[in-house]
Amino acid sequence: MLKNGSSDGLLTAPVQRTLSDYVADQLRQAILAGQLKPNERLVEQEIAERMQTSRGPVRDGIKTLEAEGLIVRQPHRGAFVSQLHLDDFMEIYTLREALEGLAIRWAIRKATDQQFDILSGIIKKMESMAQHDYSQVDATDLDLDFHHALCQISGHTRVLNAWESMSGQIRLVVLKHRLTHPDDLRVRSVLWHTQIVAAMRERDTDKALGELRVHMAASYEWVDTMLKAERQAKAAPQP
Numbered sequence: 001m002l003k004n005g006s007s008d009g010l011l012t013a014p015v016q017r018t019l020s021d022y023v024a025d026q027l028r029q030a031i032l033a034g035q036l037k038p039n040e041r042l043v044e045q046e047i048a049e050r051m052q053t054s055r056g057p058v059r060d061g062i063k064t065l066e067a068e069g070l071i072v073r074q075p076h077r078g079a080f081v082s083q084l085h086l087d088d089f090m091e092i093y094t095l096r097e098a099l100e101g102l103a104i105r106w107a108i109r110k111a112t113d114q115q116f117d118i119l120s121g122i123i124k125k126m127e128s129m130a131q132h133d134y135s136q137v138d139a140t141d142l143d144l145d146f147h148h149a150l151c152q153i154s155g156h157t158r159v160l161n162a163w164e165s166m167s168g169q170i171r172l173v174v175l176k177h178r179l180t181h182p183d184d185l186r187v188r189s190v191l192w193h194t195q196i197v198a199a200m201r202e203r204d205t206d207k208a209l210g211e212l213r214v215h216m217a218a219s220y221e222w223v224d225t226m227l228k229a230e231r232q233a234k235a236a237p238q239p
Contacts, residue, residue: 023057024062026061027071028070040081041078042080070168084173089220089223092166096147100151104196104208108208110154119149126189136178143174146193181222188218192211
């Protein structure tokens with residue numbers, strides 16, 4: 001037992017949490033980048049050896065990604081990278097639209113023009129990126145920066161917490177969308193986000209929500225078409 005006033009306990013716990021967060025982040029990036037494939041089994045000991053750490057932080061990191069929906073644990077089999085199906089994508093899109101719709105309502109009521117400037121600043125970064133060669137990962141991250149900032153300026157803490165808790169799944173969906181339509185940032189995304197912010201600046205809730213629905217519906221339709229095509233390709237007889 002530590003004596004009162006000892007600093008040992010204050011030093012040990014934060015380091016452990018930081019290491020667990022690091023492991024979770026590395027696994028998350030590997031999943032989102034496709035280095036860890038859907039349904040791939042994650043063996044704690046192997047991951048610990050590769051990352052030169054103990055199994056404790058790995059176990060905690062896997063639990064974090066379980067909560068995010070990127071990893072699923074199967075009884076008596078272990079942890080596996082989640083395989084998202086069409087119904088999963090539908091749930092993610094509909095929940096995301098509900099959360100961001102509420103964020104728009106609250107932001108229109110509570111956010112300042114200076115806070116809307118934060119969103120406009122991200123759009124300017126999108127415009128700049130669209131004028132050059134860019135990676136779909138960078139475009140995805142910038143897109144998520146916008147929607148995360150939208151939830152932040154809404155002032156609705158629980159909306160922000162809920163959005164952040166599913167941000168890993170959202171990123172996976174958005175990245176899949178962008179890989180399907182690589183020119184989307186240049187052709188549509190800048191315009192869509194600009195129209196959402198313009199409506200919010202006008203404090204026009206119906207218009208802003210309408211722009212959000214158009215954005216979400218188009219994105220879902222593209223991913224839906226791609227997933228159905230992938231499923232048909234897998235079901236087709238091999239030559």
